[in-house]
Amino acid sequence: MRNYVIRRILQIIPVLLGVSILIFAVMKLIPGDVISGALGVEGSPELRQALTVKYGLDKPYHVQYINWILGVLHGDFGDSLRTSEPIFPEMMRRFSVTAELTILGALISWIIAIPLGILAATHRNKGIDRFVRVFALMGVSIPSFALSILVILFLALVFSYFSPLGYVSFFENPVKNLQIMILPSFVLGITIAGSIMRMTRSSMLEVLQQDFIKTVRAKGASERITIFKHALRNAFIPIITLIGMQIGSLLGGAVIIEQIFSLPGLGQMTLTGINQRDYPVVQGCVLFIAFIYILVNLITDLLYAYIDPRISYN
Amino acid sequence: MKKCLILFLSLVLVCFACSALADNILRWGFESDPTGFDPHTNPEDMSIRVMNQLYETLVATNPDMTYYGRLAESWENPDEVTYVFHLRQNVKFHSGRPMTAADVVYSFERILGRTEAGDIGALGSKSTYYGDIDTVEAVDDYTVKFVLKNVNAAFLGNLSSNYGAIVDKDVIAANGDLMRADGGTGPFMLKDWVRDNNVSLVKFADYWEADRVRLDGITYYVIGDESARLAALRTGEIDISTMSASNVPIAEKDANLKVLSYQSNQYIALGCNMSTPALQDKRVRQAITYATDREALINIVFSGQAMACSIVPPSLGHWSVPLDELDVYHTDVEKAKAMMEEAGYSKTNRLSLKVAAGLLDAIRQSAVVLQQQLAEIYIDLDIVNLEQGEYVDTWYKMATPEAGFDMMVVQDGAGTDPNRSVAFFFKTGASANVFGYSNERVDELCDLALSTPDPDIREGYYNEAQKICIDDCVKTGIACMTMYYVTSANLDGFAPTAADASNYRDMYFVK
Numbered sequence: 001m002r003n004y005v006i007r008r009i010l011q012i013i014p015v016l017l018g019v020s021i022l023i024f025a026v027m028k029l030i031p032g033d034v035i036s037g038a039l040g041v042e043g044s045p046e047l048r049q050a051l052t053v054k055y056g057l058d059k060p061y062h063v064q065y066i067n068w069i070l071g072v073l074h075g076d077f078g079d080s081l082r083t084s085e086p087i088f089p090e091m092m093r094r095f096s097v098t099a100e101l102t103i104l105g106a107l108i109s110w111i112i113a114i115p116l117g118i119l120a121a122t123h124r125n126k127g128i129d130r131f132v133r134v135f136a137l138m139g140v141s142i143p144s145f146a147l148s149i150l151v152i153l154f155l156a157l158v159f160s161y162f163s164p165l166g167y168v169s170f171f172e173n174p175v176k177n178l179q180i181m182i183l184p185s186f187v188l189g190i191t192i193a194g195s196i197m198r199m200t201r202s203s204m205l206e207v208l209q210q211d212f213i214k215t216v217r218a219k220g221a222s223e224r225i226t227i228f229k230h231a232l233r234n235a236f237i238p239i240i241t242l243i244g245m246q247i248g249s250l251l252g253g254a255v256i257i258e259q260i261f262s263l264p265g266l267g268q269m270t271l272t273g274i275n276q277r278d279y280p281v282v283q284g285c286v287l288f289i290a291f292i293y294i295l296v297n298l299i300t301d302l303l304y305a306y307i308d309p310r311i312s313y314n
Numbered sequence: 315m316k317k318c319l320i321l322f323l324s325l326v327l328v329c330f331a332c333s334a335l336a337d338n339i340l341r342w343g344f345e346s347d348p349t350g351f352d353p354h355t356n357p358e359d360m361s362i363r364v365m366n367q368l369y370e371t372l373v374a375t376n377p378d379m380t381y382y383g384r385l386a387e388s389w390e391n392p393d394e395v396t397y398v399f400h401l402r403q404n405v406k407f408h409s410g411r412p413m414t415a416a417d418v419v420y421s422f423e424r425i426l427g428r429t430e431a432g433d434i435g436a437l438g439s440k441s442t443y444y445g446d447i448d449t450v451e452a453v454d455d456y457t458v459k460f461v462l463k464n465v466n467a468a469f470l471g472n473l474s475s476n477y478g479a480i481v482d483k484d485v486i487a488a489n490g491d492l493m494r495a496d497g498g499t500g501p502f503m504l505k506d507w508v509r510d511n512n513v514s515l516v517k518f519a520d521y522w523e524a525d526r527v528r529l530d531g532i533t534y535y536v537i538g539d540e541s542a543r544l545a546a547l548r549t550g551e552i553d554i555s556t557m558s559a560s561n562v563p564i565a566e567k568d569a570n571l572k573v574l575s576y577q578s579n580q581y582i583a584l585g586c587n588m589s590t591p592a593l594q595d596k597r598v599r600q601a602i603t604y605a606t607d608r609e610a611l612i613n614i615v616f617s618g619q620a621m622a623c624s625i626v627p628p629s630l631g632h633w634s635v636p637l638d639e640l641d642v643y644h645t646d647v648e649k650a651k652a653m654m655e656e657a658g659y660s661k662t663n664r665l666s667l668k669v670a671a672g673l674l675d676a677i678r679q680s681a682v683v684l685q686q687q688l689a690e691i692y693i694d695l696d697i698v699n700l701e702q703g704e705y706v707d708t709w710y711k712m713a714t715p716e717a718g719f720d721m722m723v724v725q726d727g728a729g730t731d732p733n734r735s736v737a738f739f740f741k742t743g744a745s746a747n748v749f750g751y752s753n754e755r756v757d758e759l760c761d762l763a764l765s766t767p768d769p770d771i772r773e774g775y776y777n778e779a780q781k782i783c784i785d786d787c788v789k790t791g792i793a794c795m796t797m798y799y800v801t802s803a804n805l806d807g808f809a810p811t812a813a814d815a816s817n818y819r820d821m822y823f824v825k
Contacts, residue, residue, distance in 0.1 A: 032703025036710060038349075039357065039437075043710065044745035050435045083350045083509075084493050090509060149541050156545035165341070165535040165551055167511040260539045264510035272347060272510065277703045 001305075001312075008298050012291070019290040020072070020283070024065050027279050033057070034081045034277040055081050068283065077284040082276050087284045091269065094253075095288070098265040100170060101188060101257070102250040104181055106243070108189025109196055114239075117200025121208060122227060132197055139194025148187050148260040155183075167264055184261040188254055192246050199242050203235040210234075236307050244300030251296065252289035338530040340805070340821060343543040343555030347510045347536050350493030353479035354425050354436040360534075362476060364513055366816045367532060368408075368498035369479035372399055372418070373470055375813040379631055379730050381470045385413070385480055385499065394767060395448075395462040397469065403456055405522045407482040408496055408503045415452035421480045422450045422460075434491070438477035440745065442738055465765040467772055468733035501527045501819045511536055528807070528822035547571055547800055553823075554801040554808075558675070559619040565800040574799040577621065577629045579728040579735075579812040581794040582680050587712050588750035588788060590720040592665055597657045599787035603642045604650035605691045606684065612793050615679040620793040624784050626728060626735045627794035629812035632773065633732040635780050642787060650691045659692040667693060670708050670719040672700035680792060681723045695721070713750025722749075724789075730813050732776040733764060740783045751788040755779075 035051045036043065052058050056067070071078055077087040113136075120132035155161040163183050170177040207213065208231055216230050253267020266285060273281035305311045348361040353369045356362075372386040383389065386399040405413040420429070425444055427433035438444045446463045453459050462469065472478065485497030496504035501523070502515035516531040518524070535552060537543045544561055546552045548568055557565060557573075565571045584602070586593040593599060608622035621627070624643060626634040637643045659665050671681035678699055685695040698719070700708060709724065711717035726746070728735035737760040738744050742752040756779045763775035783789070799810060807820040 030703070032701075032705075032707035036706040037703050044440050047435055047437070047440070050433045054435060084491065085509075094510075149539065152542050152545050156549050160549050162546050162549040162551040165512065165537070165546070166533065167508060260542055262511060262535065262537050262542075264508060268510045275702050276349070 005298075005302070008301070012294050015294060016287060016290060020069055020287055021065070023283050023286045024061075024068070024279075027277070027282055028061060030277075032277055034279060037276045038082060068280065072284070072287065078280040080273075080278055080281050082278050082281075087281055091266065091284060091288055094264060094266040094269045095251075096169065097167070097263055098251060098253050098258070098267065100177075100181060101184055101254060101263060101265060102247060104185035105188030105192065105250065105254070106247060108185055109193040110243075112189065113193040113196035114200055117197045118204055118227065118232065120197070120201040121204035124205065129201075132201065136194040136197040136201075139190055139192075139197070141194075142191065143256075144187060144191045144254070145256045145260060147190060148184070148257055151183060151187055152260070163261070165262070167262075180261075180263075184254075184257045184263060187261075188250070188257055192250075195246075196239065196242060199239050200235070203238050204231060207231045207235045233307060237304060240300060240303055240307065244296055244303075248293040248296040251292045338528065338823060340529050340532045340554065340818065341552045342532060342534040343546055343552040344534045344536045345540075345543075345556065346538060348507075348513060348534075351496065351504065352492035353476050353481065353498075354421075354438065355434060355491070356493070357437055357477075363816045364504075364515070364534060365476055365479070365498075366500070367502040367515055367818060368496050368500045368504055369476065369481065370499050371474055371476065371478050371480065372401075373473050375471070375474045375730050377811040377813055379471075379633075379813055381474060385418075391767075394465045397460040397462075398453070399458045399460070401456040401458065402522055405499050406520045407485075407499055408518055409482060409484065410520065411482065411484070413480065413482075413499055414455045415458045416455075417483065418458045418480055419450050419452050420483045422447060422478070424481065424486070425478065431486075436477070438472070438475065442733070442745065443472045443475065443477055465767065467764055467767050467769075468731045471729075471731035471733065474730070502529075502532055505531070523819070527819050529818070532818060544800070547802070550802065553805050554799060557798045557800045559617050559796065559798065562619075562798050562800070570803050571800055572803050572805075574801060574808065574810060575619075575796050576810045576815065577627075577812060578795050578797040578815070579627055579629045579730065580725055580797070581623050581625075581627045581728060582615075582676055582723065582725050582792045583625065583789050584680075584684060584792060585712060585722050585724055585749040585789040586787070587714075587717060587720050587722070588752075589713060589715050590667075592667070593720060595657050596786065597653045598659075598665070599790075600642055600785075601650040601653040601657070601691055602688060602693065603787045603790045604644075604646045604653070605687055605693075606790060606792065607645045607647075607687055608643070608792055609645075610687070611680060611683045614683050615676060616793060616795065619796045621796075622792070623794035624780070624791040625739065625789060626732060626776075626780055627791070629794065630728060630730070630732065630735060633735070633776060635777055635784075640781070640784050642785060643791075647690055654691050654693075661692065664692045664694055666696060667720040668696045668698065668718070670700055670705065670712075670717070670722040671697050672705045673702060674725055676795065677723045677725055684723070709748055712748045732772075732780075733760075736760060736776055736779050736783070737764065739789070740779070749788050751783070751786065753782055753786065756782050 035048050039047060068078060079086050116132045120129040123129050164176055164179050167180060168176050213226060213231060216226050253265050253270060255267035255271050258265040258267045270282060270285040273285060344360050346360055348364055349358045350356050351361060351365050351368060353365045370384050373381045374384040376382055385401060385405055387402050389397055389399045391397055401415060407413055422444060423429050425436040425438045426447065427439055446466055448461045448463045451459050480499060481492060482497030485495050486492060489495035501518055501521045503518045505514045505516045507513045512533055512535045514533040517527055517529060521527060537546055540558060540561060543555045547555055562573055565573055586599055588594060612618060612620045622637060624637060624640055628634050669681055671677050681697045685697060688695055708717050708719060712722050739746045740751055740756055741747060741760045742757050759775045759779035763772045766772045804824045805821060806824050807822050
C-alpha cells in the first residue's frame with residue numbers, strides 16, 4: 001500500500017512536467033498576445049516593444065520556459081502580466097471559493113441522487129423509477145448556463161430576490177457567504193446529480209440481480225440489510241469513479257456557473273487569463289488544476305481498496 | 315430596569331437599521347473585472363470607469379467638445395507652443411498631501427519616460443498625445459509651463475484624456491506602479507478590490523469640490539451576464555449598469571428603473587486590407603460602400619437605435635461632415651453593380667472575400683447583414699468570428715497578407731477631437747491606421763490642421779481630409795451606436811455624453 005502511494009505520487013512529476021510543457025506551447029501557439037490584449041487600439045510599435053522587454057517576452061521560448069518552471073519549482077508562480085500581482089496567493093484565494101462550491105454542489109447532488117437512484121433500482125419500472133429517469137435526463141441535458149439564468153430570473157421576477165453581491169469568505173461572514181453560495185451550489189448539484197443518479201440506478205440493478213443477493217435474501221436478511229449492507233457497497237465502485245472524476249474536474253472551476261453568479265473562483269481566473277493572454281496566470285492555473293485532478297484520482301483509487309477489500313495495491 | 319435596557323437596545327437596533335437604509339453608496343454592475351488602476355498605462359474600459367473617479371486631469375471636456383479647467387483654474391497661451399496653467403491651490407492627494415506644480419511636472423515626466431523608472435509603456439508617450447511636449451516646468455508652486463516642439467491644436471483635448479492624469483509620486487515610489495494603488499486627487503478613493511468580484515471606493519473628504527459630491531461611495535460589482543445584471547437592477551441590488559439596446563425595452567417597462575441614453579463616439583465600420591489585390595481597385599471599394607444599406611442594418615442589428623455615420627460620427631458635432639454631402643454614402647445597389655461589372659465581376663465571376671469579425675455582438679451581427687447586402691453585387695463574404703485575443707492580433711495585421719483576411723468589421727472610438735477621428739486612423743503610418751491607407755494630401759491636411767489653432771480654418775482642413783478618406787472607401791463607416799445606462803429611478807444627477815460618459819461626481823439619490 002505504502003509503496004503504491006509513493007509510486008503514484010512519483011508518477012505525478014513527469015505528468016506535471018508534460019502538462020507544463022504542453023500548456024506553455026499552447027499559450028505560445030494560439031494567436032494574439034498579452035500586449036495586444038492590454039493595449040487594444042492604443043498600441044504602437046514602440047509601446048509594444050517597450051512592453052515586450054518589460055514582460056521578458058523578447059527572450060527565446062526555451063529561456064522563458066526554463067525561467068518560469070524554475071520559479072515554479074521554488075514555489076514562485078510569478079506575477080500576473082496584466083495586474084503585476086503575485087499569482088500563487090491569488091490562486092489559493094480563488095481555489096478556496098471553487099473548493100467550497102464543489103463541496104456544496106457535490107453534497108447537494110449526493111443528497112438528491114444517491115437515495116433516488118437506489119429507490120429507482122428497488123422500484124424498477126414503478127412511478128418513482130420513471131420520475132428518477134426523467135429527472136436524471138433533465139439534469140444531464142439542461143446546460144448549466146440555462147439553468148443558472150432561469151433560476152436567477154425566476155427568483156428575481158417572482159420573489160424579487162437576488163443573492164447578495166460582494167463575495168465574502170465563509171470565515172469572514174458565514175451567513176452571507178452561504179447566501180451567496182447556495183444558488184450556484186444548487187445549480188451545480190442539479191447538473192451533476194443526473195449522471196450520479198443514473199449510475200447509482202444501473203449499478204444497483206446489476207448488483208441486485210447477482211447470485212449473492214439471492215443468497216443473502218435466502219438466509220432471511222431483511223430488505224434494509226440486503227440493500228444497504230450488501231448491494232449498495234458492491235454497487236459503489238462505479239459511483240465512486242464517477243464522483244471522483246466529477247470532483248476532479250469541478251475543482252478546476254465550474255467556469256460557467258462562476259461567471260454567471262460572479263464567484264471569484266479558479267475557473268474565472270483561468271478564463272480571464274486566457275482572454276487576456278496572461279501567460280503566467282494561465283500556466284500556473286492549468287498546472288495547479290492538473291495537480292488537483294491527479295490527486296483526486298489517486299484518492300479515488302485508494303477509496304476502492306477501502307470499499308472493496310478484494311482490491312489491494314500490494 | 316430590564317425594560318429600560320430592552321427599550322435602549324431596540325433603539326440602538328432601529329438606529330442601525332436606519333443608517334443601513336440611509337447609506338449613500340452607489341452600486342454599479344460591471345460587465346467584467348477591471349484590470350488595474352494606473353491611468354498612464356491602462357486603456358481598459360472598466361478600469362477607466364473606476365480611474366475617472368480616482369484621478370483628475372488639468373482640463374476636462376464639455377458636452378460640446380470645448381474645455382474647462384479641472385485641476386487647472388485657468389490657462390493662457392503666451393505664444394502658439396507655450397501653455398501656462400494656473401493650478402487650483404486647494405487640491406490634495408488622497409494621502410492628504412497638497413498637489414503642487416511639481417506633481418504636474420512629475421506626472422508628465424513619468425508619461426514621457428523621463429523619470430528614473432524610464433519608459434513605463436505610458437499610453438500618452440506617443441506623439442498623438444504628449445510626445446511633442448518639449449519641456450514641462452514648475453514656474454512656482456501653482457504655475458506650470460508646457461513648451462511644445464511644434465504647434466498642436468489638439469493639445470488641450472489630449473490633456474483632457476485620462477492618460478494625462480496627475481498622480482502622486484510618493485504612492486508610485488511605495489508601490490512601483492499604480493495598478494493596485496491610488497495616487498489620485500479625485501472625488502473618490504480606492505478602498506478595496508476583490509478580484510473578479512468587486513471594487514469599492516469611498517468619498518474623499520478633502521476633495522477640493524467636496525460640497526458637490528453627494529455620494530458616500532461607489533461599489534462596482536462584477537456581474538458578467540447581462541440577464542443577471544438586469545435582474546439585479548430590477549430587484550434593487552444594483553443602482554446602475556450599462557445595457558444593450560435589446561434589453562432596454564424591458565427596463566423601460568419597470569417603474570423602478572429609468573433609462574439614460576447618449577449618442578456615443580463608437581462606430582461600426584468595414585475596413586479593407588489594402589494588400590488584397592482585388593480591394594486595391596477603388597471601384598470595388600466604392601461599390602461596397604454604395605451597396606451598404608445602413609438604415610436596414612441599423613434596424614436589424616441595433617433595433618433602430620443607432621445613427622448612420624461616416625468615419626467621423628455625428629457626436630463630434632461640427633467636425634463631422636453630414637452624410638448628405640457624401641455621395642458614396644447614398645445607397646445605390648444598381649450603381650454598385652455597374653461598378654463591379656466595370657471592374658470585371660459578374661454573376662458567374664463573383665468576388666470572394668474573407669472577413670474577420672468577432673469580439674462584440676454588434677460586430678458579429680453587422681458582418682452577417684453586410685454579407686447579405688453585398689451578395690447582390692457579386693461579392694461573397696466568408697465571415698470568420700475570432701476570439702478576443704485573436705481578433706485584436708488580427709486587427710494589428712490588417713494591412714498585410716499575414717492577417718489572413720481581406721476585410722474586417724471593427725468598432726472604433728472616434729474620440730472628441732478630429733485629430734483622433736481623422737489623423738489617428740487615416741494618416742500614413744498612424745498607429746490606428748491598421749488597414750494600410752495612405753494618401754499624401756490627407757497626411758498634409760492632418761499636419762496642417764494640427765498646427766493651426768484657428769478652429770474654423772482647422773475645420774476646413776479636416777473636412778477636406780475626411781472627404782478624401784471617405785471617397786477612397788478603405789474604411790467605410792456604418793453605424794454610430796446609442797449607448798444606454800439603466801439606473802434606479804431615484805438616482806439623479808447623471809448625464810452621460812460622448813465626451814464624458816463616466817463622470818459620477820454629481821450623482822445623488824432622491825429621498
